[in-house]
Amino acid sequence: MAHRLQLRLLTWDVKDTLLRLRRPIGEEYATKARAHGLEVEATTLGQAFRQVFKAQNHSFPNYGLSHGLTSRQWWLDVILQTFHLAGVRDAQAVAPIADELYEDFRHPYSWQVLDGAENTLIGCRKRGLKLAAVSNFDHRLQDILVGLGLWEHFDFVLTSEAAGWPKPDPRIFHEALRLARMQPAVAAHIGDSYLCDYQGARAIGMHSFLVVGPEPLDPAIRASVPEEHILPSLSHVLPALDRLEGSTPGL
Numbered sequence: 001m002a003h004r005l006q007l008r009l010l011t012w013d014v015k016d017t018l019l020r021l022r023r024p025i026g027e028e029y030a031t032k033a034r035a036h037g038l039e040v041e042a043t044t045l046g047q048a049f050r051q052v053f054k055a056q057n058h059s060f061p062n063y064g065l066s067h068g069l070t071s072r073q074w075w076l077d078v079i080l081q082t083f084h085l086a087g088v089r090d091a092q093a094v095a096p097i098a099d100e101l102y103e104d105f106r107h108p109y110s111w112q113v114l115d116g117a118e119n120t121l122i123g124c125r126k127r128g129l130k131l132a133a134v135s136n137f138d139h140r141l142q143d144i145l146v147g148l149g150l151w152e153h154f155d156f157v158l159t160s161e162a163a164g165w166p167k168p169d170p171r172i173f174h175e176a177l178r179l180a181r182m183q184p185a186v187a188a189h190i191g192d193s194y195l196c197d198y199q200g201a202r203a204i205g206m207h208s209f210l211v212v213g214p215e216p217l218d219p220a221i222r223a224s225v226p227e228e229h230i231l232p233s234l235s236h237v238l239p240a241l242d243r244l245e246g247s248t249p250g251l
Helices: 025-035 042-059 062-067 071-085 091-104 117-126 141-147 170-180 194-202 219-224 234-245
Strands: 009-012 019-021 111-113 130-135 156-159 187-191 207-211
Touching (some): 009 170, 025 042, 042 071, 062 071, 071 091, 117 130, 117 234, 130 141, 156 170, 170 187, 187 194, 187 234, 194 207, 207 234
Parallel strands (some): 009 130, 009 187, 130 156
16 A cells, blocks of 8 residues: 655745845846946846856856855955946946945845745644755845744755755755755755756655746746646645645655
8 A cells, every 4th residue: 555645844945936036136236326326227237137147157156155255255246247247337336336235135125025925834834844945045045034034934044055055956955854854755845946946856856846937937847847846826835735745655
């Protein structure tokens, strides 16, 4: 007779899964620049940021820790390069803006909790699940989660900065399992990235779910993710766990 699966650990991505920025990056940067007497279009800054962030992540992954950088240095460089690409060549003028932006994003007023996040975490806790956050984030995440009232729901929070590896590197998931003292077969991960969250967790034998937003899902991803693993909103988490635990392990 097949045994019924009983999950014991649920790990969570954070950004764009449980919380998101209150305003687009470009708007935040433009507002801060304006306070310092610089006029730069928010859309221009937003486009520049996306380009710089992608390049910085490629050249110096996981905040450049293996290159001797700190996460703060990494972010300040991203901000300076973003303004430079947006047409502001005066690095001295941008330096205080960068310092203030770095600090702004550690405060809860820059973030908002997504609908259903807290109720879902409470519901998961009532099921007896151990909860953990596993996030490609730096040490500021603690201040953000505390300020938004979410820190208390987690047994532990593991950032890529603390672990030394970003998702989808299997080592960060293995470290989460080690900290929780759990086997992958009784653990599931929830996140909004197909590569980092959904595939990353499944690669080491965990269960996983993909949170999708209002934008259409890439057809190739849609075709490769079973419908029961897709979460259109956080209100779908608990029913999805019910379905998973009602299934036969291995199927």
